Structure formats: C-alpha cells, structure tokens
Amino acid sequence: MFATLDELKGRLDWALDADEERIAAGALMDASELAVSYGREWPEATVPRLVKTLVLKAAARYMRNPNGYIQSRAGDETLAWSDAHGRDAGTVYFTRDEIRLLADLAGRKRGIYSVSVTAWGTKLPQRDAAGHVPVDYAGDPFPMFDDGVSPW
Incomplete structure (x- = not known):
C-alpha cells in the first residue's frame, strides 16, 4: 500500500470505528492497486509523494461518500447518483485529471510517435x-x- 491507515484518518473529520477502519484499509488497498494500474509499480520506499496524496484523496473521497450519492433528501427519501463516474460511483476511483497525473508520474507520455518498421529478416x-x-x-x-x- 502506498499510504497508511493513520494518514487516511488524519484526512477524515471523524473518528473511525472498527468496521470503518476495516473499510478504510480496503479503500487504501484498492486505491493503491488502481495507482499501479494507471501508473506503474513503484517501490513503496520510493513512491512519489504525489502518488501517496492521490491514493489518500481517492480513499478519503470513498470514505466520505461510500455509496456515491450526489443528492439525498430526508423528507421524501430521495437519493440520486451521478452518471459522471459511471460504474465507478460508489467505489474507490481516480478522476480523469488524477489518472493523467499518475500516468505522467510513471513516465507514460501521451502523444503520437513515429516508428520505422521493416519486414522480419530484412535490413534497412x-x-x-x-x-x-x-x-x-x-x-x-x-x-x-x-x-x-x-x-x-
């Protein structure tokens, strides 16, 4: 994992009970795995600080709103989810900008490249x-x- 449970607790404005701690540990693990997927496998001792920040941000986002609600009403019992995150609503996710940051930190540059191609066994x-x-x-x-x- 790229971040600790204590670091996540420092970003939340309430004390976690035992069940929430278990969920938070899972959220940190999920966010770290996603960071590897969108970035690369960084050694835990040398992970960039921004990667740790993004993992904590995604885990805290999930802990604050685990169901992905964008609207809730008590009187009419109305709940609403956003289509902005599609299937990621209610899960640990990175935003598009966070995904771009992870890719840039991993050295994955976007763009168009030109590569010379030759048939097998031939020489230029x-x-x-x-x-x-x-x-x-x-x-x-x-x-x-x-x-x-x-x-x-």
Whole structure:
C-alpha cells in the first residue's frame, strides 16, 4: 500500500470505528492497486509523494461518500447518483485529471510517435557516404534524409 491507515484518518473529520477502519484499509488497498494500474509499480520506499496524496484523496473521497450519492433528501427519501463516474460511483476511483497525473508520474507520455518498421529478416538500406540509398529500379540512388549539407 502506498499510504497508511493513520494518514487516511488524519484526512477524515471523524473518528473511525472498527468496521470503518476495516473499510478504510480496503479503500487504501484498492486505491493503491488502481495507482499501479494507471501508473506503474513503484517501490513503496520510493513512491512519489504525489502518488501517496492521490491514493489518500481517492480513499478519503470513498470514505466520505461510500455509496456515491450526489443528492439525498430526508423528507421524501430521495437519493440520486451521478452518471459522471459511471460504474465507478460508489467505489474507490481516480478522476480523469488524477489518472493523467499518475500516468505522467510513471513516465507514460501521451502523444503520437513515429516508428520505422521493416519486414522480419530484412535490413534497412545502407546509405553511402553522401546519404543515398539504392533503389530497386535502374537509376540513381535516392537521397535519404541527408546529403551532407542539409538535414533534408
């Protein structure tokens, strides 16, 4: 686990009974497992402080509202759940921003990347000193990326 029960108790504004302590310990375990899923497996001794903060935040959010209610009325007995968190309502969850933070802390960068691909067992064409590669048809070699003067 990335955070302790005592650290979670410090974030809550009431004293936990034995049953709530058991639920809080489970919430910390769930939040830590989710942090690994969205981030990576950090050694517990070197986990970034922000990861610990996010785990405590998610566990405290769950402890304050374990059923995921967004509205409650006593007189009419009306309860309402939000669709904002979908299936996560009433469970330990991270928000989209928290998930992005965990991914960034883990070194998972979002974006588009380019990767050169070749068929199995083939080699990339070898450039000559001037940066030209041979072609399959009869003709002059094709300039590939550099010509010794410019990068293109």
